[in-house]
Amino acid sequence: MDILLTLILLLPLAGGVINACFGKRLPRPVPVFIACGSVIGSFLAALGSFTLATGDGYRLVLFTWLKSGHFQADVGLLFDPLAAIMTLMVTGVASLIHLYAAGYMEEDTDQVRFFTLLNLFVFAMLTIVLADNLLLLFLGWEGVGFCSYGLIGFWYRKTENADAGRKAFIVTRIGDLFFAVALLWLFALFGTISIEGINAQVAGLDMTTVTLLSLLLLVGACGKSAQLPLMSWLPDAMAGPTPVSALIHAATMVTAGVYLLCRMFPLVSLSPTAMAAIALVGIATALYAATCALAQNEIKRVLAYSTMSQVGYMFLAVGLGSVSAAMFHLITHAFFKALLFMAAGCVINLAGHENDIRRMGGMRQRSPLVFWLFIAGLLCLAGAPLTSGFFSKDLILATAFARGDIFHQGLYALGVMTALLTSFYCFRLAYLVFGGDYRGDELPHEPNGLMVWPLLPLALLGLGAGLLNLPHLFAGGSWLSAWLGREQDVLHLAIATEYLLIGTAVAVFVLGWLLAALRYRQYVQRPASLSGDFLLNGWRADDLFDLLLVRPFKKIGRFCSQGVEIGLIEGVLGGTVRGCNDLGMRLRGLGAGKVSLYLQGLVWGFVVIVGWFLLRALI
Incomplete structure (x- = not known):
């Protein structure tokens, strides 16, 4: 079993290293086989290791990484229920995305570099998931940041x-700084970086310290998960190939922040202030991103803002104290959002590599299979009854409603409003892409068959994953809550209340559909309004950051460069050099060999000596 657990982590690393070193020398299909086979092997190893995760889980130390005095950092793996379910999801979805990428990147000249980075990204994400200490987790944290940049x-x-890659790298580094401060502070407090060791001792901390540590972790999580205020990198990240969007922005990197908060939940749950902050950040981001998705015209940017919004729901669940609800939505979202991104790649291919949904239309007739697969993902995202998105998203809303106080009722109301907007923009997307006649100019291209069939398992998982955590009303076994040891997260509401919440969810879904049908069933191009332009540009968040951060930084840099460095430092140094040079030139003239100069010097020297003796005589 130790070998299987080790292979989960090492197979993607080995695939990436082999392709990086030898991929260019191998025949063209071989690097793809290596990349796909390594991730599929990692998934099979995770499946074979699943029984180790029962109870408190299983810990395996591979070797000691750093040791100095009392400090020791092991490369240790912690395979507990939380890590096990996350590992299966990451490796399973990543396997399907790798197979999809084999078809998507078939004609790309840099195929080897792509699959090298993709394998290394999976390795870094699995390092985050399986790490038993915060330093190793932080290493994986930085690894996914570097690979996502590439x-x-x-x-x-x-x-x-290139600008989009740099933007993602820089913005996420801001959050990483806060996470690093929290890591160092925790080590200073407890003398250990073990996640289990820290969580076991946090009860002894004072409330102020707990709150500050939790807020530092929250900001770190916001960077990776694109939550307010560090959210502006995610829409621009759609510049990467579609398989990248499916992997990074559906199942892995953007969920790393949620996983961190769940992993450190014994700490963050001690502070009501921190929990409220997490919930507020989550619901604010969910609503913000949903409004932005309403006005997007590029198919992948709609899905990008949708991802930001759905991750906001996960943060809300953590802030409500329900780890199982957060993980439930994380898993179901990974299935249907990966499906949507991959299906979007097929649609873009069908439309002759066109991304603008205003220039699509009629895609249903061109590929009925892609249409139904895309619609399956949209139904899950919009919260159609009995889909996985319906159960997971509405479990979070029900948890907020069950708290009962005015603060949580407000969170519930904002969550319902976000769900309405989600339903609207999902069906807006459906009508613009698949309804009416084709509005583009390019001739359509049939997607590669390898791009289509990996979508089928994701569609089945997206539609059926709600069975993992059925609500009490459906006589469901809350398997996920029991597996995670979070039986306290299971809601036991009155039957009438459950019917009310389900009825509200269904009504919101139907209302969003009807509003989208009224506006977009017969699509007519309209001029963009001021609000549309405002939402299209993400509430002009980049302009705000430019005004508050970038411009002042440039001005300070210009002052330091031109005022301090050129004016002061170089001015003083230059003036000193020029003065010394002038003095040297004058002294040089004294040795020119002119007798008149020597006589003048003799006379003036005599005058000075006589003056000196007269002055002493007078004194």
């Missing part, structure tokens, strides 16, 4: 793609 800016020859 994957988002993969087509770097276009300036906007």
